Amino acid sequence: MDSSPSGKTSRDRSRAALDALRRTRADLIGKLRQQVTSGEAPSPTSLARLTHLDEVSNALKSLEPNRKRATDLVALGVATLVLVALCLIRLPHAPLDVTLRATSLKFDLLPTTTTTLLPGEAGQILSVEQAVVSGVEDASPSDAAPGGRLELNAETVDGDKTARVKLDPSVRLYAIQLSPGAQFSVDIRIAYSGDTPGLDIAVQGSSPIEADFGRLIRIGAPGQPLTVSNSAIQQVSVRGKTLRFALYPAEKQDDLAVFRNTAISSVAFEEAGDPTILSGVADVGDGGQSFQLRPSDLLTVRSAKPMIVRALSLQDGQLNVIMSAPEATVLRLGRDSPKDLRPSLLQWLLFHWPNELYAAVSAAVATWLAVRRWWET
Structure with missing residues (x-):
C-alpha cells in the first residue's frame, strides 16, 4: 500500500524536472534566435549548453510514462471487453x-x-x-x-x-x-x-x-x-x-x-x-x-x-x-x-446486419487512427 504513493511522487518529480528543462531549453533557443537575427554568432558556451539540455531531456523522457501507449492499451482493453460481451451474452429468446x-x-x-x-x-x-x-x-x-x-x-x-x-x-x-x-x-x-x-x-x-x-x-x-x-x-x-x-x-x-x-x-x-x-x-x-x-x-x-x-x-x-x-x-x-x-449477440448482429456491422467497425477504427494521429502531432 506504501508503494503506490511513493511511485506517484517519483513520477510527479520526473515530470516537473522535465518541464523545467523544456522551459530552460525554450528560453535558450529564444536567446540564440535573437542573436542570429541581430547578426551575432552564437557562443560556443550557449551551443554546448543546448546540446547538454537535449541530452538531459532525452534521458528524462524515458522516466515519463508513455501516455500514448497507455491510451492504446485502454482502447484495446475496451474493444476486447465489448467483443467478449457480444460473444458471451445470449439472446433472451x-x-x-x-x-x-x-x-x-x-x-x-x-x-x-x-x-x-x-x-x-x-x-x-x-x-x-x-x-x-x-x-x-x-x-x-x-x-x-x-x-x-x-x-x-x-x-x-x-x-x-x-x-x-x-x-x-x-x-x-x-x-x-x-x-x-x-x-x-x-x-x-x-x-x-x-x-x-x-x-x-x-x-x-x-x-x-x-x-x-x-x-x-x-x-x-x-x-x-x-x-x-x-x-x-x-x-x-x-x-x-x-x-x-x-x-x-x-x-x-x-x-x-x-x-x-x-x-x-x-x-x-x-x-x-x-x-x-x-x-x-x-x-x-x-x-x-x-x-x-x-x-x-x-x-x-x-x-x-x-x-x-x-x-x-x-x-x-x-x-x-x-x-x-x-x-x-x-x-x-x-x-x-x-x-x-x-x-449470441454477435451472431445475431452478423445475421441481421453484416454489412452495417462491418461499416461501423471500419468507421470506428478510422476515427481512432485519426484522433491518435492528431494527438501525436
Missing part, C-alpha cells in the same frame, strides 16, 4: 425448428376456446388395423367397452374381389374431442401388438375426453360373405378423463399421422429421466446454428409463445416429430453440462 425421430415424448396442449379435434386436420379419418382404448368411463353402445376397455379389430373381407366398390375393413378413428378451456397432457410412445408397432397415446385432462370410432359390421344373414351390400359402419363412442389409445396401422400403411398443427405449451423428450431422441436436427434462427441430434441427447425447450407440433406420425416403427417454437427462452442440449443453443 430465439426461434427454433426441430425435426427428429424418437421413441416417446410428452407435451401439454394449449387450452383453446373451441373444441380440439384429433387428428388435427379437418375431416381427416384414421384407418387402422386395430384400436384398443382403456380407461373408458362411458361408452355408446353401452356394451361396447366391458370393464372400461374397448377393442376394435378390422374385419376379414372375403367377398367378390372383382366388385367395383371395394370394401374397407379397417377400423376408423373419426376424432378425439377435447373440451375447450381445459388442460390436457399427452404422453405418446411406441406400442407393440406382437411384432407390429403402433402408437400408444395417453390423454389426461381436467375435462372428459370423447373419442368416436367406426367399425364394419354385418347386417345380412350370418354365414354369407361380407360385402358392400350386407355391411354397414357402426359408430362407437367412448368417454373418460384419462383415456389410453393403442392404434396399430394396417400392413400396407406406411405413415400413421395423428397430430398436425397442434398448439402446445410445453414438451419433454425424456422418459424417467432418460432421453428418448434417436436422431434429428435442431435449427436455431436469428443467426443460430443447425445442431445434429444423436441418441442419448437431451433437448430441453421452453417457449414464451405457444409451440406448434407441425406433424407427429408413426413411420418405420419410430415417432417422427416436426415442431416449431417461435420464441424459445430455454434451449439447451445435454444433461450434465447442457449447452445453450441460443445465438
